[in-house]
Amino acid sequence: MSKTVGIGITGGIAAYKMADLVSRLRKDDIEVIVMMTESATRFITPLTFKTLSNREVITDLWQDSQEWPVQHIGIAEELDLLVIAPATANMIAKMTHGIADDLVSTVALANTAPVLIAPAMNSNMYQNLVVQDNLKKLSLYGYEILDPASGVLACGSIGPGRLPEIDIIYQKIIRMLNPKQDLKGKRLMVNAGTTCEDIDPVRFIANRSTGKMGYMIAEEAVCRGAQVILVSGKSDLTPPLGVDYIKAWGAQEMCDIMLKYQPMCDIIIGAAAVGDFKASRAANQKIKKMENKSGSLTLELVSTPDILKTLGQAKKPGQVMVGFAAETQDLIDNAKKKLESKNLDFIVANDVTMEGAGFAADTNIVTIIERNGETRSLPLMSKKEVAASIIDSVVNLLS
Numbered sequence: 001m002s003k004t005v006g007i008g009i010t011g012g013i014a015a016y017k018m019a020d021l022v023s024r025l026r027k028d029d030i031e032v033i034v035m036m037t038e039s040a041t042r043f044i045t046p047l048t049f050k051t052l053s054n055r056e057v058i059t060d061l062w063q064d065s066q067e068w069p070v071q072h073i074g075i076a077e078e079l080d081l082l083v084i085a086p087a088t089a090n091m092i093a094k095m096t097h098g099i100a101d102d103l104v105s106t107v108a109l110a111n112t113a114p115v116l117i118a119p120a121m122n123s124n125m126y127q128n129l130v131v132q133d134n135l136k137k138l139s140l141y142g143y144e145i146l147d148p149a150s151g152v153l154a155c156g157s158i159g160p161g162r163l164p165e166i167d168i169i170y171q172k173i174i175r176m177l178n179p180k181q182d183l184k185g186k187r188l189m190v191n192a193g194t195t196c197e198d199i200d201p202v203r204f205i206a207n208r209s210t211g212k213m214g215y216m217i218a219e220e221a222v223c224r225g226a227q228v229i230l231v232s233g234k235s236d237l238t239p240p241l242g243v244d245y246i247k248a249w250g251a252q253e254m255c256d257i258m259l260k261y262q263p264m265c266d267i268i269i270g271a272a273a274v275g276d277f278k279a280s281r282a283a284n285q286k287i288k289k290m291e292n293k294s295g296s297l298t299l300e301l302v303s304t305p306d307i308l309k310t311l312g313q314a315k316k317p318g319q320v321m322v323g324f325a326a327e328t329q330d331l332i333d334n335a336k337k338k339l340e341s342k343n344l345d346f347i348v349a350n351d352v353t354m355e356g357a358g359f360a361a362d363t364n365i366v367t368i369i370e371r372n373g374e375t376r377s378l379p380l381m382s383k384k385e386v387a388a389s390i391i392d393s394v395v396n397l398l399s
């Protein structure tokens, strides 16, 4: 069943950023009820949030509502999570002391769901002992408080007080909505993105992987309580909150890193698109444009290490190892060969020629092939849902 998040927006310049958060949550089919203080409406209009959330936006305790006869109680009863962001010093003080004199503070008091607070204000205000004391109290009451980011603030001063990145607030919300902790106490290492093999100081061989699939697996695993090491090749994505993040360039470097951490891991997942070839010798200087008649350049390529195969040979008892197979033909047969040769527990086969599957897409179409030959073909799903299915299969194996 879809979850409902209440977002209480209070009067700070960062209020406009909440539009992005609301649309991201809606894309995940999460119901969003936006409440705004009168000051918040001076920074961004309720109409923006009404359009994005597709629900009434309440700004006033006395506002007539089509949805709730007694708004503050009705809203509070619907919530699975209440988020106050940006949270001003004033709203934090009211929540600390049980003052309920506007819609947001009244819902906060009537609410029984978990609460996430993202403070955002001038750094002197944030560092003021009164505000710090209030935040400590709220934390003792069980509220989750996100640390603000540091940097240049809208008022010109520099220091802590910026609203954390929307991505961070979003990830925190997803984690708080998803209390399933079936990987608690487990350490999972996943690789993602494309490896890069140098040809010369300015050119390299890479592939189309963006890292989306592997980063989603890392995110899902942290959400479910695992300690996660994300070994990433080239990718423009921001690592999920709370992962140990290690960058790798070529296949050899990625292999060395993963071999180092393998002994401490319970689960290893290979989602990276590891290049199979590299130049036999990378040139020290930029290779000049060919001046010969044919204009051609011949590069000699040699194999890179097969990371999963290397790790598969060193697999410790009880360690679960999962690979992907990116195929353009004979999906199941090719994937089964990789499952065997790399000593994996199961393999996730994706036909990367299919629309909505494989590289760069936000979705994937995969077949999970177990060691006993059992196969499970999943329909077109978001990479987030695919990641959840993979983690479900891992949990099954562990139990």
Ligand code: PMT
Binding pocket: 192, 193, 208, 209, 210, 211, 212, 213, 214, 251, 270, 271, 272, 273, 274, 275, 276, 304, 305, 306, 307, 308, 309, 322, 323, 324, 325, 326, 327, 338, 350, 352, 358, 359, 360, 361
């Ligand atoms: O990153 P995205 O844009 O979201 O795209 C996702 C993806 C298509 C990259 C992902 O779904 C995927 O299929 N990843 C595996 C890509 C790949 O290298 O497949 P492969 O069939 O060539 O390799 C089989 C397995 O061996 C993979 O788990 C791979 O990580 C691993 N491998 C391959 C070669 C090598 N030298 N070392 C390896 O460890």
